[in-house]
Amino acid sequence: MRLTPVWYQALHTRLAAALDEAGLDAVVLDDPLDVAYVTGFVHFPNERPVVAFVGRTGPVRLLVPDLEREYAADQGAHAELVVYPEFPGATTPFEVLAAHVEAPRWAAYAPSTSVSRVTQLVAAFDGTRWAVSDLVGGARLRKTPEEIELHTEAARIADAMLAAGVELVSNADGELPTEAELAAHVTGFGTRLMYAEHDDVVVVPMLTGGLVYGGANSAQPHRMPGGDRLRRGEPFMLSLGCAVGGRFVESERTFFLGEPTDEQARYYRVVQEAQRVGTEGLRPGTPCQEANRRCLEVIRLAGFGQYLRHRQGHGIGLGFHEPPWVSDGDATILEPGMVLSSEPGIYVPGHAGYRISDTVLVTADGPVRLTAYPRDIEEVTCL
Secondary structure, three states, X not given: XXXXXXXXXXXXXXXXXXXXXXXXOEEEEOOHHHHHHHHOOOOOOOOOOOEEEEEOOOOOEEEEEHHHHHHHHHOOOOOEEEXXXXXXXXXXHHHHHHOOOOOOOEEEXXXXXXXXXXXXXXXXXXXXXXXXXXXXXXXXXXXXXXXXHHHHHHHHHHHHHHHHHXXXXXXXXXXXXXXXXXXXXXXXXXXXXXXXXXXXXXXXXXXXXEEEEEHHHHHOOOOOOOOOEOOOOOEEEEEEEXXXXXXXXXXXXXXXXXXXXXXXXXXXXXXXXXXXHHHHOOOOOOEHHHHHHHHHHHHHHOOOHHHOOOOOEEEOOOOOOEXXXXXXXXXXXXXXXXXXXXXXXXXXXXXXXXXXXXXXXXEOOEEEEOOOOOOOHHHHEOO
């Protein structure tokens, strides 16, 4: 479940070349996902900075507070550790970092770095000229074959979590589970499966989990699971995912608790067609905004445009949501190696929401669904 030292060495070489091309001596990264991408160190972010320093020459440095020193070593972080005692400290963490690296003439920080931390960087690296660069974010857009293997395994587990949720509901004797009970069941199932089948699990803040909601609650796209029980005759939604080796997927289906009504079936089939068209549109050379337009046009032409609440999808990698955005306003050209969600939905207030999501790999030959749970209406009818 972990990428090899050879993978990280190759990544560091590519980043050094990208720095040289950009005319930069170094880039400083404090986003926890950027840090994990460059060093393999996964942590729970808090006020204490954890920073990766990537230069054109020399080893990558990983700045950590002393209380995370052993954890970074246990994970085999692919960087030279620089440790500071505490935050804020008499000497700031960035001053400690500056004492362990050759001061760059030109350096950059990521767009996500806070104003407060930029101020500390400028003060610590006297004489360095700073710019903003998404150099590492750009590298993360296209996944390597090794990363795709991790996404593929995560997709298998996420699909199994859906099946476990359906099994619980289908076997319910009398009272159906609450949203929270169903969420706890599928989350626990996914975690147990991962530890049963893998020896070296990369622990991330949300290893397995997702959103679970039924009936009218599912018309609120990001509602958290609550104490409401699922009810026969209503749809319910499982929006699940997990991370293997720190690489995420999502697998999401709308299910029916009994034979769907004509109204329910019509909403569902329109979303299913939109998802088919949208997924087929995730091909190299296509702008993200164009794939999104084609996908959502299916819903608009069916007369349900007033029930749209969001774009077709988004990138997936070390985060559930990351660039590129399959949305109006994102002109990013799709390329092989990108991993994206395809998840159009319609949300009818007071009735229900209908959404189908797959994690899709863009390849030279077209889109490949990594998640494969059935999506035909007969296959998502539980009772």
